[in-house]
Amino acid sequence: MTATDPENTGPRKAGPADGAAVSAHVSVEPADILLIEDDAQDAFLVEELLADTPLDSRITWVPTLGDARKHLTGFRGCVLLDLNLPDASGLGLLREVLTAVESAAVVVLTGLHDEHEGIAAVAAGAQDYLVKGQVDGSLLARSLRYSIERQRADENARQLREAEMYARENMRLERGLLPQVLLDSSPLSHLSFYRPGRKRAIVGGDFFDAVQKDGTTHIVIGDVSGHGPDEAALGVSLRIAWRALVMGGVAEERLLPALEEILISERAQEEMYATLCQTSLDVEREQARIRLLGHPPPLLITSGEVKEILAVPRPPLGVFPEDESDVEEVAFPRGSTLLFYTDGLVDAFDGGPPDRLEVHGLRRILIDVLDRGTSLTDLPGQVVDEAERHNGGPLQDDVAMLLMTYGEQA
Structure with a gap:
């Protein structure tokens, strides 16, 4: 055991009294003790x-407490604290120490006539209290070791509770990002898919939605830049706002400018933006109107072929606000399927860095998977599996996919 005194005389070896035999003890994990005690004799004892x-x-x-402050930040172990110091005392002293050492145990020292302070200290958050003059070595060591282990157990339990709360919050965010689409009166059938990436244990900002309104089915899929709760919350806000705008009858050419205003007002940092693809399907005219804001285009599966839609992308939502984006009109005949996806899929490596899969690589994978006779129901999972094979392992980013078919899914 080494000890350092305030005179900075250097470490010294503290061992059994001279002439005493050293007992054979089982080795235990070293315990760091911060002793805050103004009485030199009590400290020596x-x-x-x-x-x-x-x-x-x-x-x-x-x-003193003043001398202790430089040791408290980040300290892990046990603080052995005298409740009566020259520069602080009582529960106020204890509260400051407890606040400064969230991951350390605190055991207080009281005088014989101040035992009530020890009881109050335990109620305020100390792990234990000891009365000076009534403590032997075994009791002191047992109290310190017990307090450290109990603090660790409390810390583990707290972290477990936080992890459970975090998981529940992620589930709520996922439900907000990936909702049940509103297509009850639409001739379209749909299939959604989501797989988290390996880069994070938290939900990202991928979102999609589809709403049928006045004979037209509107679809949106997007991804908020970055990863974390702020990005996920912004994704939920954009998805809900978009749905409200569609259901409120806002014209499709005004949806994205209105959504951009909402993004700018709701984002936590000015540099946050969202890539987005909005598509309006007019099944009577068998036509799809596609608007891209920094997002990869959907792929059209029709008559056994896979076509890449060459829509002109505009800057992402929230980068350079504009009144409206360019529109690409493409045929969408009965029996066709549009595959919407987030960029976590096309950002996969195509056999290793630096080459990315990109849209043409995804199209190639899609053709190969379809050539095996894969049904549309199984298509998203097998496409992602194949992308992961090209990537050499799980994809870095989340992948959200939405398939919209004019007719029943095969």
């Missing part, structure tokens, strides 16, 4: 008591 125990301890002794 603590060191001597611990020297005769199996607890392998490293003691740092400071006489």
Whole structure:
């Protein structure tokens, strides 16, 4: 056990008293002890008591709270705290120490006539209290070791609760990003797919939705830049706002300018933006009107062929606000399927860096998978599996996919 005094005389070896035989003890994990005690004799006694125990301890002794502050930040171990110091005392002293050492245990020292302070200290968050003059080495070592282990158990339990809450919050965000589409009166059938990437354990900002309104089916798929709760929350806001605008009867050419205003007002940082593809399907005219804002275009599966739609992309939503984006009109005959996806799919490597899969690579994969006789129901999973094979492992980013078929899914 080493100890350092406030005079900075250097580490010294604290061992059994001279002439005493060293007992054979089972080795235990060293315990870091920060002793905050203004009485030098009491501090020396603590060191001597611990020297005769199996607890392998490293003691740092400071006489005041002011001296202790530089040691408290990030300290892990046990703080042995006298509640009556020259520059602080009582529960106010304890609260400051507890606030500064969230991951350390705190054991308080009280006088014989101040035992009530020890009881109050435990109620306020200390792990234990000891009465000066009534402590031997075994009791002191046991209290310190027990307090450290209990603090670790409490910390593990807290982290587990936080992880469970985080998982529940992610589930709520996912439900907001990937909703049940509103196509009850539409002649279209749909299939959605989502697979998280390996880069994060948290939900990203991928979102999609589809709403049928006045004979036209409107579809949106997008991805908020970055990863984290702010991006996911913004994705949820955009998806809900878009649905509200469509259901409110806003003209399709005004949907994206209105959505851009909402993004600008709701984003947490000015540099946040969203890539987005909006498509309006007019099944009576067998036509799809596609608007791209920094997003990869959908792929059209029709008559056994896979076509890449060469729509002109505009800047992402929130980068250079404009009144409206360019529109690409393409044929969408009965029996056709449009495959919408987020860029986590085309950002996969095509056999390794630096080459990316890109849209043409995704089209090639799609053709190969369809040539095997894969049904549309199984298509998204097999496409992502194949992309991961090209990538050499799980994809870095999340992948959301939405298939819209004019007719029943095969």
